Amino acid sequence: MSATAPTTATPLERIRILEPRHPNRSTGIINGRTSGILNWNDIPYPSFYRAYKELSTNFWIPDEVDMKADAREYGDLSAREKNAYDSIIGLLATLDSPQTRFIYNVAEYITDPAAHANAAIIGQQEVIHNESYSYVLSSITDLENQKRIFEIARTHPTILKRNAPIMTSYDDFMREKTAETLLRALIQSSILEGINFYSGFAYFYNLVRQNRMAGTGKVISFINRDELAHTKFISEVIRAIVGEHPALQSDELAEYVHRAFEHAVELEVQWTGEVLDGIDGINVDEMIRYVQYRANKMAGMLGIESLYPDATENVMPWIRAYADNFTETKTDFFEMRNASYKKTNVDNGFDDL
Template sequence: MTTELKTRTIMDKTAPNRSTGIVNGESSNVLNWDDVRFSWAFPKYKKMLANFWTPFEINMGKDIQQFPTLSADEQETFKKIIGLLALLDSIQTDYAAKMADYITDSSINALMVILAQQEVVHNHSYSYVLSSLVPKKVQDEVFEYWKTEPKLIARNEFVTKGYQEFSENPSIENMLKSIIFDVILEGLFFYSGFAFFYNLARNRKMVGTSTMINYINRDEQLHVGLFEKIFKEVLNENPQYDTPELKEYAIETFRKAAELEIEWGEEIIGSKITGLTMREVSDYIKFMANNRCNQMGFGKRAVFPDGPTTNPLRWIKAYEDVDLGKTDFFEQKPRQYTKTNDSNGFDDL
């Protein structure tokens, strides 16, 4: 069973402005936010706009002073994670653009454009951090890590192959599978790296970088929420694809992804980083894999039935849930514009 996807037309004066489907639908491609198919699209649009930020906001002065004082292991892990994040967000920018080509609803297409722009900002952030801390030669080396690190290669090929299937054969089935890989990339593969930076921050180290990571973390949560919506709407409009085989595929893919993330955690954290144990990180990854799979509609604890039922890194919530609309948790300075969070309308992920 496979249904090819048709690309969105630039303009169709014979079609209604309000789309007839999220994929393979008809739409003039004229966007009127007061006449859209999906009621959740405009609230999501407002939340994504409210998350707007740029790397220039982050003062790296203290980080510049602190970086040379980090242990050799901390410095190496810091650089490897930045190198990984740069690769993943580069892939995301391209994937979002390819996905948008087949979204026949103009409001959802607009959200994909904003998402792609945010991924570009994330990539700029990694360059911004590295250019502040290390010489250009080292920065260039960090951006080449993904080509030579065996565990990075395995992780990256795992995701890119999932994306490539959709890119080369754009069908509804491959789109759905690619969204599973997207949720893995944005909602699981970043998370041992996030834990490392937040652990530095709780020890008052590299606070500028950790603040930036917090902004990126918030964007990625919104992105996961958006792709969850798209996934469920595609299935709602094409219920013949909502099969036991898709569920089994999703669970096995999340399990493999978690195993790869744990292997990467062993590489960058292991027993080298003060304040983080690999047991905690491993349990955290399993916890997140179960949560993300459940978020996609495949059941609680489906990936790891014996996995933890509560977050093993409880302290991390203080960093993930900080109210950036009122105060910057790390620097304790008021912000000048609103950042979304749970209390002012953030999606319940």
């Protein structure tokens, strides 16, 4: 099916808490009808139950991770390593902090009760992620240094620049509740979850493989596992929306997706060169190709062709953030329908860490 440009925006209806006159089984992912009563055995998208089981079994508590060794080793980091550690913690805080508010606002305009239930879990997990950064820092340094690191999150020009496209899409959705702004915001959210964390994750995993900061690495691995589940579910919601609403399958949206991915990789490359250059064990050129590889994987989750043909292999196999047994998707972004979307009931190829 050829894509066409939309002529008008598609307003979203806010859900009602309970509407007994409507059927229990949702009639649509957005702007549908449902009572609000959730029967997991009778939902339009069975993969949402798979997502629920995966999300709900990922429960963890930050302060169960022993940070005593990290407290000793933090002081032994070189100045460059400590700058990377502090800056990346600040970056991750700016990525996770807004997610809870965003996800809960999205949930108010998603008709399907199963999707709403999963959004509630994701929002709660983002709160835990944010707590974990505070816990990690309180375990290794004093309050004044903790405040300084969180000030990095708020003021660092590169962090602000790389977060700007995501936050702009979130703000657009908050101002104007339409299917178009929702899709753009969800696409940016998938970029946040599936691309923007990964150079930071890699830095901490690199420390762990050098037998340093193992407690921090364990916390990061828990966050990473959660983000993989979030990414899968968000991509499923996106595919459900475009599958149910052919009018949204436009050239304009396709261009937006490609531009968003390319811009995210460009900013991630800039951040990598600024923060990780000169770190022992990190090759910046490899990291750039790895980020491009992540972008290809994320594009595949949405049924988009690879954006970086030269980044077909993981050049940093020591990062066990995903599995290479991914089932490649060749479907065009604008040819997805409910039938193909429901195939996501089969695991999409991401493994737990």
